[in-house]
Amino acid sequence: MFLYLDEDLASRELTTRLAAAGHGVLPTLRGVTDAAAWGAAQENGVVVVTQNATDFLPLAAATSGHRGLIVVYREGDARKDMQIAEIANAIDKVQQRLGGSLTGMVVILNEYR
Amino acid sequence: MVSKCHQMHAKNEKARRPRLTVDAPDYVLANARKTADRYFRGSLSDATVSAYAVFSWFARQRSAGRHVISVASDQLPPAFEEPMIPGLEEAMQTKWTWLVEREHPWIRQLWIKGRNITAGSLARTMEIEDWTPARAAHEYDLEVDAVLEAVRWASDHAGLISAEEAENRLAAEAAVTGEEVVPLP
Numbered sequence: 001m002f003l004y005l006d007e008d009l010a011s012r013e014l015t016t017r018l019a020a021a022g023h024g025v026l027p028t029l030r031g032v033t034d035a036a037a038w039g040a041a042q043e044n045g046v047v048v049v050t051q052n053a054t055d056f057l058p059l060a061a062a063t064s065g066h067r068g069l070i071v072v073y074r075e076g077d078a079r080k081d082m083q084i085a086e087i088a089n090a091i092d093k094v095q096q097r098l099g100g101s102l103t104g105m106v107v108i109l110n111e112y113r
Numbered sequence: 114m115v116s117k118c119h120q121m122h123a124k125n126e127k128a129r130r131p132r133l134t135v136d137a138p139d140y141v142l143a144n145a146r147k148t149a150d151r152y153f154r155g156s157l158s159d160a161t162v163s164a165y166a167v168f169s170w171f172a173r174q175r176s177a178g179r180h181v182i183s184v185a186s187d188q189l190p191p192a193f194e195e196p197m198i199p200g201l202e203e204a205m206q207t208k209w210t211w212l213v214e215r216e217h218p219w220i221r222q223l224w225i226k227g228r229n230i231t232a233g234s235l236a237r238t239m240e241i242e243d244w245t246p247a248r249a250a251h252e253y254d255l256e257v258d259a260v261l262e263a264v265r266w267a268s269d270h271a272g273l274i275s276a277e278e279a280e281n282r283l284a285a286e287a288a289v290t291g292e293e294v295v296p297l298p
Binding site for chain 1: 218219227228229230231234235237238240241242251252253275278279280281282284285286287288289
């Protein structure tokens with residue numbers, strides 16, 4: 001799967017784990033607006049992975065035929081929140097179940113942990 | 114200028130500093146680490162030495178028959194003694210070097226300057242992953258001081274961070290249940 005990690009998810013560890021699992025990861029733009037990040041992902045035909053459901057869901061809703069949006073949300077308890085390793089594993093599960101293309105789809109990653 | 118001889122002497126002095134070992138429950142260590150990260154640039158030694166200095170001062174005051182109390186700034190008595198704690202005083206500052214406000218429809222947290230990362234998100238990730246400030250700085254290509262400042266801010270604004278996480282959670286759950294998501298204007 002080809003992915004764009006929103007900036008607060010774009011740690012070296014997650015990027016490395018995803019690359020090691022065979023995913024393509026577009027370099028994250030730093031300091032840009034959510035709309036600009038979303039636009040860059042659409043231009044490059046990659047799936048956006050974000051923790052910011054509130055801002056990216058409307059962007060996806062407003063973009064017909066978008067390349068896919070994966071949302072991770074915080075559970076309100078750090079002990080229950082998804083760790084980076086779980087996020088990487090869950091993205092693998094998404095690919096196994098839904099295939100490499102998420103065109104027009106919104107996936108809540110917490111449901112794949 | 115510090116002479117080489119003096120430097121070596123200082124190095125030997127440092128090498129001879131005794132180590133302090135204590136038996137404590139995990140939560141005490143966790144709290145001590147949080148304190149160290151927030152006020153002492155992650156140094157447990159500095160946090161411990163400072164904590165003991167404060168205790169000693171407190172004990173001296175009590176032994177002298179004095180009260181150690183807390184009052185509002187506008188109710189200070191005419192004469193008093195106040196301890197100054199390096200680290201804590203710096204942490205109490207409200208001007209931020211690495212954090213900035215940003216206009217945003219619903220996020221009121223401070224952001225890391227020049228980056229699209231909130232202080233709360235960074236601090237939460239560190240908590241989830243059990244990262245040190247240095248590790249977090251490496252993971253996101255940030256200055257360690259920026260991470261420390263974010264942790265300090267987040268520590269004082271836990272309620273706001275939780276509220277904004279809840280807002281995100283509600284939006285994600287609405288997507289699951291198929292509730293309408295209104296596009297941005």
